[in-house]
Amino acid sequence: MEGEELGLWRSSVIGAIGLLVFLSLWEILVRTNVIDPFFLPAPTQVIDKAIQMTTAEDAVLLTDIKISATRVLTGFLLSVLVGVPAGLIMGMNPVIRAAINPIISIIRPLPALSWIPLSMLWLGIDEQQKYAIVFMGSFASILVYTTDATMRVDPILRRAAMNLGASPLQILRYVILPGALPDILTGLKVVLAIAWTCVISAEMVGANSGLGFRIWTAKEWSDTGQVLVGMISISATVLVLDILFRGLERVLLPYQNKGLGNK
Amino acid sequence: MSETLIKFDNITKHFSSRKGDIVAVKDFSLEIKKGEILTIVGASGCGKTTLLNMVAGFLTPSSGNILLDEQPITKVEPRCGMIFQHYALFPWLSVKKNVEFGPKINGVSKKMRREESAKYIEMVGLKGFEDAYPGELSGGMRQRVALCRVLANKPDILLCDEPFAALDAMTRQIMQQELLRIVNESGQTVLFITHSIDEALILSDKIVVMSVRPGTVKDIYDIELPHPGKVEVQLTDEYLKLKRQIWAMVEEEVKTSMNIVSS
Ligand SMILES: Nc1ncnc2c1ncn2[C@@H]1O[C@H](COP(=O)(O)OP(=O)(O)O)[C@@H](O)[C@H]1O
Numbered sequence: 326m327e328g329e330e331l332g333l334w335r336s337s338v339i340g341a342i343g344l345l346v347f348l349s350l351w352e353i354l355v356r357t358n359v360i361d362p363f364f365l366p367a368p369t370q371v372i373d374k375a376i377q378m379t380t381a382e383d384a385v386l387l388t389d390i391k392i393s394a395t396r397v398l399t400g401f402l403l404s405v406l407v408g409v410p411a412g413l414i415m416g417m418n419p420v421i422r423a424a425i426n427p428i429i430s431i432i433r434p435l436p437a438l439s440w441i442p443l444s445m446l447w448l449g450i451d452e453q454q455k456y457a458i459v460f461m462g463s464f465a466s467i468l469v470y471t472t473d474a475t476m477r478v479d480p481i482l483r484r485a486a487m488n489l490g491a492s493p494l495q496i497l498r499y500v501i502l503p504g505a506l507p508d509i510l511t512g513l514k515v516v517l518a519i520a521w522t523c524v525i526s527a528e529m530v531g532a533n534s535g536l537g538f539r540i541w542t543a544k545e546w547s548d549t550g551q552v553l554v555g556m557i558s559i560s561a562t563v564l565v566l567d568i569l570f571r572g573l574e575r576v577l578l579p580y581q582n583k584g585l586g587n588k
Numbered sequence: 589m590s591e592t593l594i595k596f597d598n599i600t601k602h603f604s605s606r607k608g609d610i611v612a613v614k615d616f617s618l619e620i621k622k623g624e625i626l627t628i629v630g631a632s633g634c635g636k637t638t639l640l641n642m643v644a645g646f647l648t649p650s651s652g653n654i655l656l657d658e659q660p661i662t663k664v665e666p667r668c669g670m671i672f673q674h675y676a677l678f679p680w681l682s683v684k685k686n687v688e689f690g691p692k693i694n695g696v697s698k699k700m701r702r703e704e705s706a707k708y709i710e711m712v713g714l715k716g717f718e719d720a721y722p723g724e725l726s727g728g729m730r731q732r733v734a735l736c737r738v739l740a741n742k743p744d745i746l747l748c749d750e751p752f753a754a755l756d757a758m759t760r761q762i763m764q765q766e767l768l769r770i771v772n773e774s775g776q777t778v779l780f781i782t783h784s785i786d787e788a789l790i791l792s793d794k795i796v797v798m799s800v801r802p803g804t805v806k807d808i809y810d811i812e813l814p815h816p817g818k819v820e821v822q823l824t825d826e827y828l829k830l831k832r833q834i835w836a837m838v839e840e841e842v843k844t845s846m847n848i849v850s851s
């Protein structure tokens with residue numbers, strides 16, 4: 326038994342049971358006043374709050390999710406549009422790579438939060454500033470992931486393509502890009518989660534809408550229920566995006582999960 | 589007397605590395621005639637791959653010229669189609685798309701590509717596997733696809749760098765016969781590298797034995813055994829006599845190379 330895979334069905338059932346036990350325990354601890362609901366409301370109370378926040382006239386929760394998701398996706402897509410082509414070029418050209426690497430190693434370790442002061446001075450607190458934060462928080466990582474993915478493409482495949490008559494541009498398009506794509510997508514998935522943390526931080530510091538803002542103002546009102554609803558919404562949205570991303574992978578990489586290996 | 593297709597004109601190739609200068613090939617001269625199947629055998633490390641890479645244009649000789657139809661090879665040369673030991677198939681493309689890669693790169697119309705690839709895929713006995721990905725195929729099948737892919741590009745010469753070395757003994761034997769059948773059918777010129785004397789004897793019109801590093805031509809044998817290399821050939825007196833002769837020649841070299849390594 327040890328080390329064996331459980332299979333999708335069984336592991337989902339066990340996972341659901343685990344979650345149920347966890348929630349029940351939480352519920353009981355709050356209902357029996359072991360935990361003060363002021364600090365941590367029970368799951369049912371959080372659900373009530375979520376319903377209230379979605380059914381109210383302004384459906385504030387849904388609006389917030391939409392606003393935050395738009396910010397994340399806009400900033401993220403900008404990063405992809407710049408980072409992926411730049412990474413491909415860096416991966417293929419050692420001179421450019423050597424020139425850009427030091428700059429990247431300065432930018433990359435900076436947390437997105439550290440860009441907030443500058444970006445607010447430059448852009449205020451409107452949408453561009455949110456996009457900029459997400460961009461700065463994700464761009465360098467995308468660049469590095471793409472560069473690495475490009476460099477990992479088996480050089481023998483480049484040779485094979487050249488031998489069949491491919492020009493450098495054709496090699497980029499027909500060999501490097503598809504060859505690096507699996508690793509690029511894996512990287513993008515990681516960075517998308519990072520992009521979320523960027524936008525939530527930005528919204529907590531300077532915004533008047535979005536999930537981060539909602540959580541932060543709820544805290545001002547000591548509305549822990551609303552804080553929790555906001556937090557769970559973040560998890561849920563990231564989860565949904567992750568599922569969508571997996572679907573995208575399956576469409577773009579039909580040859581994976583087929584047969585013996587990929588080599 | 590048929591025409592010369594490839595001429596090695598006093599080729600020397602050295603590599604400089606941190607450990608110093610290595611002369612891989614020295615004063616190597618050889619002519620390959622149109623329609624000929626010429627095999628080079630030699631101890632490991634004697635410069636066989638280096639020679640082939642120079643014909644393909646992946647490497648340039650340090651001195652001397654390699655002439656293709658009397659013109660020196662100066663860049664990667666699609667007319668010299670390479671079959672790599674580890675197949676070098678594009679894992680993200682189906683069998684059909686792999687085979688059509690060269691024609692597509694070279695602007696052959698879609699309809700023509702389809703017809704050509706279907707023809708070659710049938711020729712190597714892979715009908716029904718057009719839409720499979722390389723990852724789903726066995727080693728022998730992958731090497732057939734690689735052969736197909738090169739043939740579809742209509743090279744003047746087929747360069748084979750120990751293409752069957754990674755296959756099991758039985759598959760290898762079948763692949764040798766297949767290669768002979770296909771090559772004889774099309775009159776294709778072949779430069780084949782192997783370290784198996786049996787493989788060389790089965791396939792070749794001419795066998796070149798190379799000396800240890802720095803590799804030069806040590807001996808040339810014209811083979812006039814009954815083609816196409818049926819298994820029975822290996823039991824004839826001529827075959828055994830040649831094998832003994834060539835082995836004596838190669839053995840000397842292998843022993844020398846082992847002394848070099850151990851000293
Ligand atoms: N790029 C390179 N840099 C330095 N040395 C090399 C390089 N390629 C090959 N060599 C050396 O040249 C010699 C011949 O190599 P190779 O042509 O691969 O031999 P073979 O294919 O006959 O086994 C070897 O000693 C190898 O170490």
Ligand SMILES: [Mg+2]
Nearest residue numbers: 636637638749
């Ligand atoms: Mg070799």
